[in-house]
Amino acid sequence: MAARMGLKQKYHAMTRDLMWDSQEFDMKRVYPLIEKEGIILKDPSRWEDPFRMAYNQYVKVQAEKDLLYHAVRNAFEANEGHAKVVDARWYEGVKAFAIAVQPAEYQAHRLMAYIGRNIPIEAIRFATINQCLDELRHAQIEIKHYAHMSKKIDGLHAYAQTNENLWFNTVTKSFFEDALSAGPFEALVAIAFSFEYVFTNILFLPFATSAAAVGDDNFVAVGKSVQSDESRHMALGMSALKMLLEEDDRNVPIIQRWLDKWYWRAYRIFSVVATLIDYYPRIRPISWKRAFKTYVEDQVFEGLFKDFRKYGIRLPLHAEDSIKEKEHYSHAVMRILNHAKHVNAFRGFRLHPDDYEWLSSEYPDTFERYYAPFFRRMDDHVLAVATPGIPAICTVCQIPLEFPDPDNPTRFWTQYSEYNNKTYMTCSPGCKHIFEQEPHKYAQIWWPAEAYVSGEFGENLPDDLFKYFGFAPEEANEYYSSRDYERWLQYRKQLGLDQIFTGR
Incomplete structure (x- = not known):
């Protein structure tokens, strides 16, 4: 009788020796990108996936997660969970999450497939195919959540079109x-x-905590199901990065350049999360400022990058700028969203006294002085702060150029660069640096203002604009004066849930 294999031997048998050893084709033709970046690989076969998960284990774990999630979702829908949240303006934030994050999950699955196809290292290829499937699962369970939401609220009835356009x-x-x-x-x-x-x-952690605080058990289940996969993804990123740094010292400056770029790019794409933590929940367990201190400054800058010093890696180039900006980030982004709420699938809203109280206590040095006057302008007229035109956007991150300089908050942080006799604008020194490293790449930006003028959105504007986006004008603007708010109040009344949250 053959000896039974241990866990380590079984993992190797099921994940290693699966590479195609080409005998008739040059491997450089099979993997044409492997040498293009300047990365030196000496013995990558020694790299291990830190989770050492075989495919049959992976399928079993994911099936259990799906069963648990769908049980919670079914119970939430059957028990009128949408009506029981503290304040349904929360769902405007969930719509923002839907439009920003779910497409990111789908794109991430494509990206992991691309990485696995073009890196001939067995452990990386096996880990990336698992993550590729994870990202598809995340996209699917999120869409399932939004499909239920679309029965109750505005803005998501043409979800695929809205996400695309x-x-x-x-x-x-x-x-x-x-x-x-x-x-x-x-x-x-x-x-x-x-x-x-x-x-x-x-x-996922602060936003899911906010979901629990306001009573959205469905989104709590989404957050838990997704975040349980992210620990594996994080381990892949950490171990792969260490492998590249340990392979050859010549990899270090290349990795540092990538860290400088992608830290800031990721930081900017997460800008909307700051508003989802600070503004959309009526009950807030944590502020963006405190979450950034805990999860980025303490865990990443003070923890991880201290370990990286032995490789010659320093903090990302503009890390200090993001630390300074945490006092302003959520307010600046919420201001941008309120400027454009009349052309967005999720609404802005007038702040309540308890909102002002909480924001002032969490941001005593910035909110009342620089941002509260802006939000108070909406008290008498919901469109008082709506921008009359199309804003200029950053050439790199494509967010409107409305971020304040944290050292001088009454001035915008807008930067200017010249390329091919043309001036390009970026939102910050971080995006300016990225642009100037690869200007040929970012000069190809798709700019909504140019698309508007060129007729890409249609000829009968603004009606065709909303048809292009996939929602109607009445699905935009301000929440507390909207039909959604009135419907939610009636819904609660029919269920005997007449009490309205007062912030006390």
């Missing part, structure tokens, strides 16, 4: 298209390290 989603698209047009090792640093390791915790 809405100007807001160009931020997510630009990040992933940037990564997909990079080499495979740079793409691995972009997604598995900068996106997953550095920022995933601040995406």
